Amino acid sequence: MRKSLFNIAALLTGFRTTFGYFFAKQPTIAYPDVKKQHAPRFHGLHELRRYADGQERCIGCELCSIACPANAITVIGGENTPELRRSPGERGAASYEIDELRCIFCGMCEEACPTDAIVLTPRFEMADYRRSGFVYAKDRLLVPPEAGVGEAPNERPNGIPSDLGFVAKKKSTVDIQTGYSATHRGTILKTQRRGLAG
Amino acid sequence: MNDVLGVLPWWVVVVVKSAIVLAVVITTFAYSMLFERKVMAWMQLRPGPNRTGPWGMLQPAADAVKMMFKEDLTPLTADRFVYRLAPFLSLLAAMGAFAIIPFSEDGQGLWSVGDVNAGILFIFACTSIGIYGISLAGWASGSKFPLLGSVRATAQMISYELAMTMSVVGVLVLAGTTSLAGIVHAQHKVWYVVPQFLGFVIYIITAVAETNRAPFDLVEAETELVGGFHTEYSGLRFGLFFIAEYLNMITVACIATLLFFGGWGPLFGLVAVPGLVWFLLKAAGFLFLYIWLRTTLPRFRYDRLMAFGWKVLLPLATLNLVATAAYIALAP
Numbered sequence: 001m002r003k004s005l006f007n008i009a010a011l012l013t014g015f016r017t018t019f020g021y022f023f024a025k026q027p028t029i030a031y032p033d034v035k036k037q038h039a040p041r042f043h044g045l046h047e048l049r050r051y052a053d054g055q056e057r058c059i060g061c062e063l064c065s066i067a068c069p070a071n072a073i074t075v076i077g078g079e080n081t082p083e084l085r086r087s088p089g090e091r092g093a094a095s096y097e098i099d100e101l102r103c104i105f106c107g108m109c110e111e112a113c114p115t116d117a118i119v120l121t122p123r124f125e126m127a128d129y130r131r132s133g134f135v136y137a138k139d140r141l142l143v144p145p146e147a148g149v150g151e152a153p154n155e156r157p158n159g160i161p162s163d164l165g166f167v168a169k170k171k172s173t174v175d176i177q178t179g180y181s182a183t184h185r186g187t188i189l190k191t192q193r194r195g196l197a198g
Numbered sequence: 199m200n201d202v203l204g205v206l207p208w209w210v211v212v213v214v215k216s217a218i219v220l221a222v223v224i225t226t227f228a229y230s231m232l233f234e235r236k237v238m239a240w241m242q243l244r245p246g247p248n249r250t251g252p253w254g255m256l257q258p259a260a261d262a263v264k265m266m267f268k269e270d271l272t273p274l275t276a277d278r279f280v281y282r283l284a285p286f287l288s289l290l291a292a293m294g295a296f297a298i299i300p301f302s303e304d305g306q307g308l309w310s311v312g313d314v315n316a317g318i319l320f321i322f323a324c325t326s327i328g329i330y331g332i333s334l335a336g337w338a339s340g341s342k343f344p345l346l347g348s349v350r351a352t353a354q355m356i357s358y359e360l361a362m363t364m365s366v367v368g369v370l371v372l373a374g375t376t377s378l379a380g381i382v383h384a385q386h387k388v389w390y391v392v393p394q395f396l397g398f399v400i401y402i403i404t405a406v407a408e409t410n411r412a413p414f415d416l417v418e419a420e421t422e423l424v425g426g427f428h429t430e431y432s433g434l435r436f437g438l439f440f441i442a443e444y445l446n447m448i449t450v451a452c453i454a455t456l457l458f459f460g461g462w463g464p465l466f467g468l469v470a471v472p473g474l475v476w477f478l479l480k481a482a483g484f485l486f487l488y489i490w491l492r493t494t495l496p497r498f499r500y501d502r503l504m505a506f507g508w509k510v511l512l513p514l515a516t517l518n519l520v521a522t523a524a525y526i527a528l529a530p
């Protein structure tokens with residue numbers, strides 16, 4: 001008898017709990033309509049920065065590519081000539097590709113970068129229907145000159161404002177073949193480097 | 199209004215009333231489904247359907263279209279005729295009960311399709327026939343889970359129907375009539391939930407079991423029996439079972455309102471509010487109770503379900519009946 005009385009109390013507790021939740025505030029964020037506020041230094045999509053005069057900061061040194069634990073970055077350096085002046089120094093990036101499907105968004109590329117050229121933004125909506133759409137080349141990574149300089153990654157307490165740059169809005173111009181070979185090429189390059197070091 | 203009714207032949211009146219009741223009931227079904235999903239979602243800290251129109255108001259329409267376009271499968275091992283008959287049987291029984299439910303009162307029988315003087319018996323007959331739909335569906339599917347589900351259905355519904363009928367007899371004894379309108383009139387002074395509280399509690403519990411709703415949904419038991427009796431059904435045939443389940447829910451909610459909560463009688467003496475509104479509000483309250491039960495309680499174990507029905511509910515219902523009868527016999 002004692003036990004059954006206890007059970008009725010337990011039942012009532014259950015009903016009270018569910019009825020309480022009926023009026024409780026739901027934690028759901030109606031995602032496409034409402035977007036979550038990210039942590040100030042959230043690691044999202046990359047972008048390549050410029051100097052105030054519009055020249056690219058990237059000098060094609062490939063340190064980001066070497067630092068990348070996921071082999072996601074492929075940089076091909078190129079000489080700057082008077083006809084084609086990308087960046088202030090002697091060299092710049094002839095090609096710069098990041099496979100965002102391989103990327104683990106660890107931010108080691110921006111730590112490795114000596115010129116603060118590669119920077120992670122808080123943008124995270126990169127969905128695409130094709131794998132090749134996730135290989136971001138300079139056409140989508142490089143911010144337009146009018147986007148401004150922006151803070152260096154180690155100088156931004158509040159992260160990068162998400163309206164800076166336009167990177168994620170552009171569709172890739174890289175075709176599927178290049179998409180796969182970008183990663184593949186990166187792997188080959190790393191293997192070669194290791195061979196040289198060993 | 200009543201003059202017009204007097205002029206028309208009786209069958210025209212019945213057909214028109216049936217059409218209206220059918221339309222209203224099917225709409226109510228559609229929105230009780232949405233109501234359930236919403237209430238359940240809120241109790242589980244979710245927003246519930248909200249992408250189809252404001253508050254998901256078009257969700258029933260979306261569901262209906264989905265149902266219609268799904269493939270209608272019949273298993274090779276099924277008894278084809280019975281397999282196809284079963285959902286209709288289920289729905290027919292569920293809808294039949296609405297024929298005599300008085301939704302309000304004007305003294306002329308305007309608010310019910312027909313007033314049968316053995317009303318409550320007719321409704322119990324309808325719900326009993328509904329068991330055939332479920333039993334036959336499971337048996338005719340020709341596979342094991344539906345069969346298990348229908349075997350459970352038969353045992354469960356027969357056991358609980360006994361206690362349910364017993365619990366209601368107390369009300370009938372008090373009212374001295376089996377006509378639903380008569381029972382409501384008899385509650386003019388005090389609702390029967392007060393003198394028949396035990397009967398009311400037993401009725402609510404058994405009604406949940408009778409409609410195969412959680413925590414008594416062993417007939418469907420999707421965690422053990424896939425979908426129970428309707429595992430093999432798809433498309434519109436499954437939809438018919440779905441409609442039948444919700445209509446049964448609405449029926450037992452209506453009966454609870456009529457038998458224990460004074461039907462269309464007003465609350466707090468607010469006579470200005472139409473009886474129909476009171477009736478619908480009370481019935482909606484019972485639907486809410488159903489959903490509340492479903493979100494709160496886990497499913498019964500089968501042997502405990504049986505033990506509870508036979509060893510607790512039935513003796514209590516009998517006790518209630520005997521006590522009521524003794525009161526009627528001995529009271530001045």
